[in-house]
Amino acid sequence: MTTVPALSCDGLGKRFRSKWALRDCSLRIPAGSVTALVGPNGAGKTTLLQLAVGISAPSAGEIETLGWSPQRDPLMVLPRIGFLAQDHPLYRGFTLAEMLTFGRKLNSRWDDEAARRRLDGLGLALTQRVGKLSGGQQAQVALTLALAKRPEILLLDEPAASLDPLARREFLQGLMEAVAEHGVTVVLSSHILAELERVCDHLVILSRGRVALAGDTEEIVRSHRLLTGARRDVDEIAQLHSVIRATTTERQTTALVHANGHVYDSHWRVSDVDLEQIVLAYLALDPSPSPGPVAVR
Amino acid sequence: MTWVVWRQGRSEAILVVGLLGALGLLLILTGAHMRSVFGASHLSPCTNDAASPPAVCGLLVGSFRQRFDGLNQLGPWLGLIPGLVGVLMAAPFVLELDQGTYRLALTQSVTPRRWINTRIGLLLLGAVLCGGLMIALATWWRHPLDSLGGRIGPNEFDLEGFVPIAYTLFAAAAVLAVGTVSRRTGLAVASGFGAYLVARLLLRSLRQHLIPPLHALIAPPKGPYGIRHAWVISESFTDPHGHPVPNGAVGRCFGSSGDLEPGCLARHHVVSSFVYEPASRFWSLQAIEAGIFLSLAAMSIGLAIWWFKHRLT
Numbered sequence: 234m235t236t237v238p239a240l241s242c243d244g245l246g247k248r249f250r251s252k253w254a255l256r257d258c259s260l261r262i263p264a265g266s267v268t269a270l271v272g273p274n275g276a277g278k279t280t281l282l283q284l285a286v287g288i289s290a291p292s293a294g295e296i297e298t299l300g301w302s303p304q305r306d307p308l309m310v311l312p313r314i315g316f317l318a319q320d321h322p323l324y325r326g327f328t329l330a331e332m333l334t335f336g337r338k339l340n341s342r343w344d345d346e347a348a349r350r351r352l353d354g355l356g357l358a359l360t361q362r363v364g365k366l367s368g369g370q371q372a373q374v375a376l377t378l379a380l381a382k383r384p385e386i387l388l389l390d391e392p393a394a395s396l397d398p399l400a401r402r403e404f405l406q407g408l409m410e411a412v413a414e415h416g417v418t419v420v421l422s423s424h425i426l427a428e429l430e431r432v433c434d435h436l437v438i439l440s441r442g443r444v445a446l447a448g449d450t451e452e453i454v455r456s457h458r459l460l461t462g463a464r465r466d467v468d469e470i471a472q473l474h475s476v477i478r479a480t481t482t483e484r485q486t487t488a489l490v491h492a493n494g495h496v497y498d499s500h501w502r503v504s505d506v507d508l509e510q511i512v513l514a515y516l517a518l519d520p521s522p523s524p525g526p527v528a529v530r
Numbered sequence: 531m532t533w534v535v536w537r538q539g540r541s542e543a544i545l546v547v548g549l550l551g552a553l554g555l556l557l558i559l560t561g562a563h564m565r566s567v568f569g570a571s572h573l574s575p576c577t578n579d580a581a582s583p584p585a586v587c588g589l590l591v592g593s594f595r596q597r598f599d600g601l602n603q604l605g606p607w608l609g610l611i612p613g614l615v616g617v618l619m620a621a622p623f624v625l626e627l628d629q630g631t632y633r634l635a636l637t638q639s640v641t642p643r644r645w646i647n648t649r650i651g652l653l654l655l656g657a658v659l660c661g662g663l664m665i666a667l668a669t670w671w672r673h674p675l676d677s678l679g680g681r682i683g684p685n686e687f688d689l690e691g692f693v694p695i696a697y698t699l700f701a702a703a704a705v706l707a708v709g710t711v712s713r714r715t716g717l718a719v720a721s722g723f724g725a726y727l728v729a730r731l732l733l734r735s736l737r738q739h740l741i742p743p744l745h746a747l748i749a750p751p752k753g754p755y756g757i758r759h760a761w762v763i764s765e766s767f768t769d770p771h772g773h774p775v776p777n778g779a780v781g782r783c784f785g786s787s788g789d790l791e792p793g794c795l796a797r798h799h800v801v802s803s804f805v806y807e808p809a810s811r812f813w814s815l816q817a818i819e820a821g822i823f824l825s826l827a828a829m830s831i832g833l834a835i836w837w838f839k840h841r842l843t
Binding site: 307 | 531533534537538540541607631632633634635636637638639640641642772842
């Protein structure tokens with residue numbers, strides 16, 4: 234049995250004038266996963282998410298959200314997605330009740346009851362104006378609107394970037410509760426990894442418009458090894474495993490490798506690495522020769 | 531979706547209603563006054579429809595027009611209102627792009643095509659309704675003045691007929707085009723209104739060339755009856771062949787009362803030379819001018835939609 238991936242793209246590219254914001258992007262994000270889209274600012278995270286929801290059209294390649302092209306079949310995609318754009322835009326002059334009316338008027342499947350309950354749970358009154366709320370509250374309102382669509386996939390662009398640490402934690406907690414309750418697929422972008430590690434089971438690293446690494450987080454951690462040894466050349470080890478980063482000091486060489494099976498080499502001391510170290514190594518990588526594994530399994 | 535467009539443009543809509551309400555109040559009060567004076571001045575035999583107005587009309591019409599000259603001169607100022615209305619009506623659309631809320635609106639269950647078509651459709655409908663209301667108000671208001679002096683002159687031509695609708699649409703479309711490309715509300719509103727002023731002033735000065743004006747030589751004692759209610763572009767003294775007369779020739783004919791004496795002018799072969807657009811061209815000129823503004827509006831809206839489809843999404 235084949236299940237339709239929540240998000241899939243093939244040779245996807247987006248060009249703004251002469252500059253490619255996203256290039257040769259091919260990946261599959263399985264349904265039911267919580268995927269972090271990681272990369273520095275300008276890596277193409279926003280571009281990828283906007284392509285996924287159809288507010289941007291690809292310059293090259295294909296993208297499918299829930300099995301449909303957001304550009305060609307918007308009505309097969311839009312009602313089934315929830316999207317939180319960067320800075321979670323809302324109509325500042327609207328009251329919360331009017332924001333709910335907005336959602337009700339523009340969506341055929343809309344759970345007003347659940348949205349009211351969620352706002353109530355956040356301690357927000359429907360008569361309050363959006364512009365008067367704090368940044369954290371606005372993010373929560375935006376999430377409430379996205380969830381009220383009863384989405385099959387929720388895409389969030391830097392949802393926590395503008396929030397203070399407490400609001401950020403509350404936001405992610407609210408998000409995870411919703412995921413647990415509805416089993417919705419989540420793709421969220423961030424340039425801060427630490428907090429995502431706890432909530433995500435899949436990871437896509439974007440760097441300068443290209444996919445540097447994509448996969449199941451546990452598998453990623455399992456397949457990467459840190460090798461330390463006396464100062465030496467890494468060419469030999471590079472024949473078997475792909476070297477992501479190698480640093481050499483006067484006496485010692487350290488290499489982070491994407492291991493092809495087990496590393497048997499008595500010259501190296503082999504140790505585990507954590508996800509953050511791996512991400513940092515990939516972000517430091519020059520992505521110009523298209524790197525290897527991109528299919529998330 | 532209509533509710534969303536309405537709710538989002540509510541502040542601007544209130545401003546437009548306020549503006550049109552103030553205009554309506556001003557025009558209805560002064561118009562009612564003008565009508566009561568008109569009725570009391572025995573001017574009905576002097577209107578456009580009268581085949582041969584009695585001689586006293588010259589004096590009656592002159593004094594009525596002089597009395598309401600201030601209101602007559604309001605014309606060019608009232609001409610700013612279609613621009614303001616158009617700009618205000620288009621502003622919410624630009625604000626949506628400027629503040630990024632279009633990313634929220636376009637990820638609900640409404641396709642981008644339906645979203646922009648509904649927004650622009652409602653905007654155009656609103657502009658046509660407001661333009662129509664302005665025309666109805668101004669035409670009613672100016673009726674006493676127009677019935678005596680025609681309505682092709684520069685103080686009234688652009689308040690009546692159907693050009694105000696075209697002006698309103700043009701102002702809205704200009705804001706839409708600049709706003710979609712720049713996504714800056716301030717810039718769009720300022721340059722949209724600027725474009726409106728430039729286009730209006732340009733057309734005002736070009737209007738007399740849209741259809742080449744007529745020339746008429748009329749001997750003074752008869753007066754310009756043949757060109758009653760026309761838009762007189764220029765009037766000068768010439769000889770019967772249309773050539774200019776020496777300066778002194780006219781000066782000699784001032785009588786003791788300070789008025790020119792028709793007999794004296796006739797003796798010296800001086801006639802009045804008129805360059806004018808006849809009243810009968812009102813609708814042709816309206817059609818040409820409205821056509822120009824509507825084409826510009828259509829091009830701007832086309833640009834906005836193209837940009838929205840190809841650059842923004």
